[in-house]
Amino acid sequence: MQQQLTEEAKKELEKQQYRVVGKHSAVKVCGWTKKMIKGEGGCYKLKFYGIMSNQCMQMSTSISCANRCTFCWRGYKAPVGKEWEWDVDEPEDILKGSLHAHKKLLDGFGGHPSANKGAYEASKTVRHVALSLTGEPITYPKMNALLKRFNQEHISTFIVTNAQYPEAIRDLEPITQLYISVDAPNKALLKDIDVPLFSDYWERLNKSLEYLAQKKERTCIRLTLIKDQNMCDMEGYVALIEKGDPDFLEVKGYMYVGASQQRLTYANMPMHEEVVVFSQELVKLLPDYDIVSEHIPSRVVMFAKKTFQKADGWYTWIDFPKFHELVLSGKEFTSYDYLRKTPQVGISGKGTTEHNAMIKEKREKKKEFFVNEMTDELEFWKE
Numbered sequence: 017m018q019q020q021l022t023e024e025a026k027k028e029l030e031k032q033q034y035r036v037v038g039k040h041s042a043v044k045v046c047g048w049t050k051k052m053i054k055g056e057g058g059c060y061k062l063k064f065y066g067i068m069s070n071q072c073m074q075m076s077t078s079i080s081c082a083n084r085c086t087f088c089w090r091g092y093k094a095p096v097g098k099e100w101e102w103d104v105d106e107p108e109d110i111l112k113g114s115l116h117a118h119k120k121l122l123d124g125f126g127g128h129p130s131a132n133k134g135a136y137e138a139s140k141t142v143r144h145v146a147l148s149l150t151g152e153p154i155t156y157p158k159m160n161a162l163l164k165r166f167n168q169e170h171i172s173t174f175i176v177t178n179a180q181y182p183e184a185i186r187d188l189e190p191i192t193q194l195y196i197s198v199d200a201p202n203k204a205l206l207k208d209i210d211v212p213l214f215s216d217y218w219e220r221l222n223k224s225l226e227y228l229a230q231k232k233e234r235t236c237i238r239l240t241l242i243k244d245q246n247m248c249d250m251e252g253y254v255a256l257i258e259k260g261d262p263d264f265l266e267v268k269g270y271m272y273v274g275a276s277q278q279r280l281t282y283a284n285m286p287m288h289e290e291v292v293v294f295s296q297e298l299v300k301l302l303p304d305y306d307i308v309s310e311h312i313p314s315r316v317v318m319f320a321k322k323t324f325q326k327a328d329g330w331y332t333w334i335d336f337p338k339f340h341e342l343v344l345s346g347k348e349f350t351s352y353d354y355l356r357k358t359p360q361v362g363i364s365g366k367g368t369t370e371h372n373a374m375i376k377e378k379r380e381k382k383k384e385f386f387v388n389e390m391t392d393e394l395e396f397w398k399e
């Protein structure tokens with residue numbers, strides 16, 4: 017029998033500022049999109065890759081997922097399943113419906129006193145879609161047709177997958193940047209952290225990494241560090257990273273937000289400084305990579321293959337017009353064909369220390385204060 021989102025579940029999602037699109041997709045305005053419109057800076061993907069946060073739409077083509085990750089902000093009532101169990105909406109309807117819902121959600125910013133007029137006007141033209149909001153987007157059976165439509169609209173695409181559907185990764189058409197989440201360094205820990213539905217979850221992750229390594233376009237592996245749980249077994253991480261052979265690596269701290277608070281504790285959230293120390297240890301074991309940049313509010317460090325460094329600096333930003341030209345040409349291309357120079361690189365020790373001193377102080381004062389403060393971080397943490 018086909019799954020249906022109950023009216024109650026839909027209402028609950030809408031209460032959390034989601035908009036359900038059709039039968040299985042959802043949109044929600046990212047906290048960074050709002051911040052950028054208010055002139056308060058962009059997300060780490062602006063700093064690392066050149067994504068304009070005010071022109072980004074965050075969505076998923078599947079509300080359902082095959083894992084119950086402990087660190088996920090989703091509650092255990094959120095739909096789960098191994099196979100696709102929904103009626104299939106048409107790509108055109110998802111494209112139009114999600115753009116419409118996104119724009120409506122942003123409407124309120126038009127007359128908002130803190131909105132930057134230029135940034136708000138630009139936000140009406142979506143230029144990027146982050147397919148990573150909730151659930152596992154890659155299971156949508158017509159994903160390639162939807163990607164084609166985004167390409168035709170000159171909207172770049174990032175997909176984040178939990179690596180439980182290797183064949184879907186293998187069969188995916190070129191996208192702007194493809195992510196795999198590697199949530200643990202070994203089989204036993206992956207079971208504890210991801211609580212997968214599939215019994216062959218480890219084989220699925222490894223197969224997915226093999227397929228990732230075969231991709232020609234930009235690829236990235238994301239680690240989510242949970243203090244006292246998966247900040248260990250460096251060799252395990254190295255083996256998985258080498259298997260996936262990504263262009264980029266993001267090492268990001270877990271955020272104590274949403275329903276994850278029922279499963280983990282505040283102490284499981286590493287400080288940025290700890291993410292940096294872990295990254296510095298990890299990079300020593302990855303001779304093909306270097307640390308390029310960090311985003312302190314997001315507690316994330318970005319690595320790139322050394323081949324992305326030219327004589328005049330790092331090239332990790334995306335040349336979007338070039339990407340669209342290449343993808344629409346139908347010809348083969350690689351990650352190196354649509355690069356731009358990264359304007360700001362390096363790890364700022366000063367910023368790190370100040371930031372952590374501030375966080376420590378908050379930590380001592382009142383946990384709730386910090387959690388409220390970090391609500392917006394949920395938006396990029398969850399990807």
Ligand code: SF4
Nearest residue numbers: 046059069072146396
């Ligand atoms: S964090 Fe992700 S969803 Fe939010 S603006 Fe950046 S790329 Fe878009």
